[in-house]
Amino acid sequence: MRVDELDVDEANGVEGASGYLTVDLAALGRNYARLAKMVAPALAAAVVKADAYGIGAERVAKTVYEQGCRHFFVAQFVEAMKLRPAVPQDARIFVLNGLQPGNEDICAYEDIIPVINSIEQWRNWSRTARRLGRRLPAAVQFDTGMSRLGLPPEERPLLAEDLTYRSDVEILFLMSHLASADDDESTQNWEQLEELRRIAEEFPGHDLSFANSGGVFLGNPYHSALARPGIALYGGAPSNATRPMEPVVRLDVAVVQTRTVPAGTKVGYGGIHVTAKQTRLATIAAGYADGLPRSLSDRGAVYFDGVRLPIVGRVSMDSITIDVSALPEGAIGIGSLVEVLGPNRTLEDVAREAGTICYEILANLGRRYHRQYR
């Protein structure tokens, strides 16, 4: 096949791609089904912001739609616009970052549901509904202790007052977001739940939406009417305490050069790694431009045939050097694929070694890999 015969998404899928990102959509579907079962009779949404944490929002949305998912959360209006034509009309798309001034009409016309984050946004959306002469849906988010998004406590009386008049805004959910759901010992979880319960009393008669992935695993009191898992769908462990989800992503990267060096040889930028003995090295074709953080320099590892191969020296922009001495001579050569993420290397392993969280690793996985969806 010639390159110009490929569609743009597949353009990096020509023979000889230097990395292969494999997304197991069946596993994703099973993760959704499992979460949905855990929260039933509450519903489970899918959080597909940032291109579904880098995995591909459209594919993810279609997969979970088939499992019965009808509620989708993106962060930005532009993401909602992109997703809208990809899912059937009965899929509800919510924009977490709120209703930006000037976007009211297009949200109404395009059937995009804002998460109302302030009294000003509420009033703009109400005015739009009056002007268009129809009811417009919204979720209303409250800040219950994270100080990030949502109506602050002092705006609640203003909303209550507005609601004494007839409103053309249909509140689908009152929502809030957990700050510490990954830590089931944190007292903040309970404090936020108490605050949300007070809000539910102030604004009775509405469904609530609270739990992210961690919240799903915190148990029933957190599930309310609609849970909003993200990372757990994609195989990330929502907390240390929970049984891991099924992995969804696998990443294999090609070897582009091998060599054998004597003891005392410097490896990579800055020469921070010096070989202690004769060492067989391989250079693989992915680096920090492909989402493998520079903080993995001289730590962490990849796998080949189940054998651990440590990263040596600094992570470069486009490559990483690994010590392959543990493999039989000749076992690995140009074009061999090593496992960067897979059965031997979980997202959590890589995140821990990189000094970050699995969300960041996943969301940054690069655009240069050939992506294949199973």
Ligand SMILES: *Cc1c(COP(=O)(O)O)cnc(C)c1O
């Ligand atoms: C990102 C996000 C989620 C999903 O969080 P996970 O920890 O990935 O499950 C849910 N709700 C809001 C408001 C978010 O910003």
